Amino acid sequence: MxxxxxxxxxxxxxxxxxxxxxxxxxxxESENKQPEDSNLPKVTKNYPRRTMLLVxxxxxxxxxxxxxxxxxxxxxxxxxxxxxxxxxxxxxxFYYYWGQSKDIQVRYVGDVPAGQVNALVIYPDGIKFQxxxxxxxxxxxxIDDGKPYWIYWDNPVTxxxxxxxxxxxxxxxxxxxxxxxxxxxxxxxxxxxxxxLFHKLKPFxxxxxxxxxxxxxxxxxxxxxxx
Amino acid sequence: xxxxxxxxxxxxQLYFRDDRKFQFRKMPLEHSCIVEKADGKYKRAxxxxxxxxxxxxxxxxxxxxxxxxxxxxxxxxxxxxxIKMGESPSEKxxxxxxxxxSWIAKIATNMRHIYSTKRETRTAGDVIFWLxxxxxxxxxxxxxxxxxxx
Numbered sequence: 001m002x003x004x005x006x007x008x009x010x011x012x013x014x015x016x017x018x019x020x021x022x023x024x025x026x027x028x029e030s031e032n033k034q035p036e037d038s039n040l041p042k043v044t045k046n047y048p049r050r051t052m053l054l055v056x057x058x059x060x061x062x063x064x065x066x067x068x069x070x071x072x073x074x075x076x077x078x079x080x081x082x083x084x085x086x087x088x089x090x091x092x093x094f095y096y097y098w099g100q101s102k103d104i105q106v107r108y109v110g111d112v113p114a115g116q117v118n119a120l121v122i123y124p125d126g127i128k129f130q131x132x133x134x135x136x137x138x139x140x141x142x143i144d145d146g147k148p149y150w151i152y153w154d155n156p157v158t159x160x161x162x163x164x165x166x167x168x169x170x171x172x173x174x175x176x177x178x179x180x181x182x183x184x185x186x187x188x189x190x191x192x193x194x195x196x197l198f199h200k201l202k203p204f205x206x207x208x209x210x211x212x213x214x215x216x217x218x219x220x221x222x223x224x225x226x227x
Numbered sequence: 228x229x230x231x232x233x234x235x236x237x238x239x240q241l242y243f244r245d246d247r248k249f250q251f252r253k254m255p256l257e258h259s260c261i262v263e264k265a266d267g268k269y270k271r272a273x274x275x276x277x278x279x280x281x282x283x284x285x286x287x288x289x290x291x292x293x294x295x296x297x298x299x300x301x302x303x304x305x306x307x308x309x310i311k312m313g314e315s316p317s318e319k320x321x322x323x324x325x326x327x328x329s330w331i332a333k334i335a336t337n338m339r340h341i342y343s344t345k346r347e348t349r350t351a352g353d354v355i356f357w358l359x360x361x362x363x364x365x366x367x368x369x370x371x372x373x374x375x376x377x
Contacts, residue, residue: 068365068369071369072369072372072373073373075369075370075373080366080369081366084362084365084366084369085358085362087365088358088361088362092358120249122281122296122306123281124281124307124309125281125282126281126282126283126284127241127281127282127283127294128283128284129286138247139247140243140247140248140249141247141248141249142248142249142250143248143249143250144250144251144287144288144289145287145288151249153306156307156308164306166243166298166300166304167301167304168300169300169301170301170303170322171301171302171303171319171320171322171327172301172302172327172331173300173301173302174263174271174272174273174299174300174301174302175270175271177260177271177272177273177274177302177331178260178262178263178269178270178271178272179268179269179270181331181334181335181338182258182260182262182269182272182334182338183268183269183338184335184338184339184342187338187339187342187343202352202353202356203352203356205356206356206359206360209359209360209363210359210363213363213366213367216367216370
């Protein structure tokens with residue numbers, strides 16, 4: 001008979017954190033929503049960063065809108081020139097962060113090993129952090145936490161855990177592969193579409209529109225400090 | 228969505244550097260390769276195979292995911308020999324020069340087809356241009372409301 005894996009309740013996780021067993025997991029409502037027999041990994045969702053950015057960009061957009069409204073009624077050009085770009089930039093930022101995929105924010109928290117962990121072990125069926133007795137080989141530093149670890153792998157030939165040694169190059173250098181094979185600079189140049197007249201004249205059109213506006217506004221309102 | 232920025236598909240790579248440091252990093256996956264980009268250009272790339280992925284349940288601040296091994300000197304790291312050998316881009320090449328050349332040529336040909344059919348994408352210049360036009364329109368509207376009503 002297959003024994004079902006025990007899914008911990010929120011109260012148990014809190015108790016573990018209290019005892020110092022679990023240190024990295026954060027608790028969210030989503031943990032409670034998983035059915036007890038789902039066997040799904042525990043999930044935490046880090047919404048605050050996205051939410052903060054949405055609030056920040058939305059706030060900028062609203063501030064810009066307020067400035068633009070004041071500009072319309074007072075004709076204070078300084079407010080107009082600050083407010084309208086703020087409105088656009090804030091709006092674009094809000095639009096961008098609203099569209100950010102939520103699944104990037106999801107963090108799957110594995111079981112935190114009890115006790116000391118000194119090695120990263122690469123097994124054919126997964127990668128695990130665990131403790132190795134009398135480790136040998138070279139020490140590696142994990143950039144994410146700045147601590148040293150030994151790296152072992154489960155050698156399928158000897159069927160034993162051995163220090164992991166990287167092979168020398170067998171196939172292709174990653175930089176050459178990216179810049180020559182994936183990028184194909186010469187071919188891209190050949191296939192590049194020719195710009196039409198509108199694309200070529202775009203900067204001039206933008207400059208002429210902006211200049212015309214300035215002349216129109218200055219000649220009809222008497223300057224940039226307000227009517 | 229995706230008017231200005233497309234949604235990137237990402238995979239986690241366990242990356243071993245030459246200076247004996249390692250990290251778990253989420254990298255964009257494009258054209259079956261895990262890529263490092265700068266200014267929109269490919270700087271380094273590693274071939275990605277689903278068969279070579281290893282499950283990782285997560286540890287400390289690193290989220291659990293299917294992880295591909297990679298290192299700084301080569302485009303494929305397959306210590307358990309899970310990827311089939313052959314000359315198709317979905318297989319790993321044999322280490323002899325002829326097989327490797329043929330494999331690389333097939334990937335390059337595939338990329339050539341992609342670039343030859345790729346439509347022009349929106350550039351940063353286009354976005355700035357339309358932003359300026361939008362700002363100008365709002366300014367003109369503001370001016371017009373004030374000028375004709377006040």
